[in-house]
Amino acid sequence: MQGTILIVDTIATNRISLKVKLASAYYKVAQADDIRQAIAEVGRRPPDLVICALTLPDGTASDLCKGLRDRFPSLQLPVLAIGNRDNADSRLAALEAGVSDVLLKPLDDTLLLGRVRSLIRARNAADEWQMRDDTTRALGLAEPAADYAPLGHCVLLHDNSATTLGWAHGLRPRLRARLSLAKPDDAICEIPADGPPDVFVLALPSDPNGATAACRLISALRANAHTRHAGLLVVQLSPNTALAATALDLGADDLMTDGFDAAEMTLRLHALLRRKRTADQLRATVRTGLKAAVFDPLTGLHNRRYAMPHLARIAERAQETDRPFAVMVADLDHFKQINDQFGHAAGDAVLVQTAQRLRDNLRGMDLIARIGGEEFLIVMPGTTMAEGETAAARLCADIAGRGFHLPHSTQPLRVTISIGLAVGPKRGEGQMDSVDRLLAEADRALYSAKVHGRNQVTLSRPAA
Template identity: 45%
Template sequence: MAGKILIVDSVATNRIVLKVKLTGACYETIQGATGETALRLARSERPDLILLDVQLPDINGIDVCRRLRADPLLRTIPVVMLGSMSDATTRIAALKAGADDFLAKPIDELLLLARLRSLLRARETDEELRLRESTCRALGFGESVTGFEPPARVALISSSRERAAGWRRALVPHLANVELAVMSRDEALAEAGGQAAPDGFIIDSNLSRAGDGLRLMSELRSRQASRHATVCIALEGALREAAAVALDLGASDLLPANLSRVEDAQEAALRLGAQLRRKAVADRQRSSVADGLRLAVTDPLTGLYNRRYALPHLARIADRARETGRQFAVMVLDLDRFKAVNDTWGHAAGDAVLVEIAARLTANLRDVDMVARIGGEEFLVAMPETTLEAARIAAERLCRLVEQDPVRLADGITRISVTVSIGLAMGGGAALAPGVEALMGEADRALLGSKAFGRNKVTVSATAA
């Protein structure tokens, strides 16, 4: 998940120290010493995340953050503010300006890297949702109607109901349009098993036992109704390892467990509110994409995207690759000797094979990858932001997964052995990279090579190899 990080600090030594830490974690870094440089590099380099010092020689870092959030092209880039002073006033000002977090110097490497991983995962998901939504608009679907926004519901789960009730009293004055409900662990899981799960959870890291809060969070993340909920973990003191583990396990943010001070309650409310707003936007995007695509651009047999959606979406992946300078992969897959399946077992059996193969492809690729059925027995896979080696490994894995397990028909007895041939081509990564049509042609020719050399294999386009 390595990405490009913009480091903005007026002190060269600070920039070098951060660069060493980030380079060791396989991040690409770019550097700036002033606010104006930060804004210029953000526009020209489109970093995946910005580390922004509060004290800059020309523009205050908090004002830089405000300007980033006001720019439609830059507002979605995560910003982590850095400061020598970690007073509540500065942290609150940074969060109000739109910062995703505030870390005090000297920077704790463990927490820094955990926070970067968390924010970049969230950005990847947000970018994919925006990409899919833009594809829907390009296909002519209108914006979803937005009406009254119901209050967000947040469950407060602590080691004691009294403590959770204290959280509620502390947070209510600082939150608008949010309902806070004290719940036990079992009550929260019961709600998550229904159709109307809470929008968010604040969970004590330690419930009846140490680490129970993180186990509860993992359980909530595994359930359909609460998978996309905001989950904030409340921590006692500066438990750096527990904080890093919580972020890596999927916590949306970290809050202090003691909210007796007004400043701490205000900061917690700002963090929770930002996460709830992000969830509301993501929920609307998911709903818009789902409603628009379900009938118009999905294949009714397999449930995959069809050609009408796949090609415009592939074009947007290519546009994104040109902006970032990163590569993406295109695979064209074709079931071998599929006509013989229909001729031998009938078209109903052929349909069952297509449905099963579609399910295997989807289950064995990343969530950000696109899988589409673009012909009778022909599929298309697009993998954003990947390398040739990673794409080749994925393609070879798909070949094995199709071949090793024959498709079982509904009678429970008949098993049909099938294989798949794959052509792989790479796009992006260069200003003169081939367009989508040319790339599809390269993948098609590579597919013909797989067919000609025995089927059930992966052939890489000559331009990508």
């Protein structure tokens, strides 16, 4: 099944003829008479795309688009409108309201299906990382991008600068974005110093050679690391529906079939700029989210989730090479009192400075992780008990030796740390595996350091 499309039109014959076209391409079709019914239907079974008449009994395509956005903001449902040649004004109003495109009657099947494929493909690509579940909401991915004036950089690609100079002249007074001109080849071989453009506009001629060159350029823009995420608006200099569908299938994001119009192009560019910014934000959030999966956001150290499998890998390698490695569990002394007396911000400052001192005193190859509130795990490959003890004593001394700076205080705070040390590899025996035994030993040593007065290193002694 290709996806579900909701047709909204009060005239039954229009709905039926559209349904036949869409069903022949294996789309599932739902129907509604007017805006009210459409919104109810979307609430029941959200489709992948809405196709509606430009005018409906209880409003326009613009009203439907706004209604869907208000009621189902996280759906970000694309709307395609169908109108007549004489609807020029309401066509622009629809584009301004967020309708993805307005196709004019008589409908061409090739172009219609090309458009539908393109809109559903874009939606699937965006959905991929949206993951409509709690994770999304939690990361803030589902929030629509702020709707303020688009800023960004549009580039008009041209072989004939007279044409595009005219376009630029028409666009400049309206467009809320930087506009520049470039030769098509430059689009893929020269990246401006301030980063790749946000949107390209490409003219698509109808003569076979020109059309082939333009289509190859679309493919090249989509294959290029710097331009693959840019919006791409293709402008046909003369209508050719098969070519239009191919341009969309090759990766054009939007298409004008009837040449240049300053008002219309401005609206389409604003929409592409908005979409680009939303997608950029989404990618950035996913990157941040992934970093959060393995790093402790406060200290920048690795977290427990990362540390445990990493420790297991170090232990494995040590067993293979028969070289020792040291494991320390370190815990700040009386940390709870710092939090209670000076507040969470002070506790956070102590943790951040502790992390920095640990980093300063350890090697790049050592693993340093925050595995609990005030608890740190340190793993040093290729390290004997004696070497580990020297390193741990140095850490202990560096924490106790200099005061910690608290926010809103000039008085440095004295902080100490207790460290339990164990050395692997342990041969696996009994129920626990070797890593768990090693951690338990380091934990026991830490406990002993705490019991014997804190601010000290205790070595693990084999259990009796």
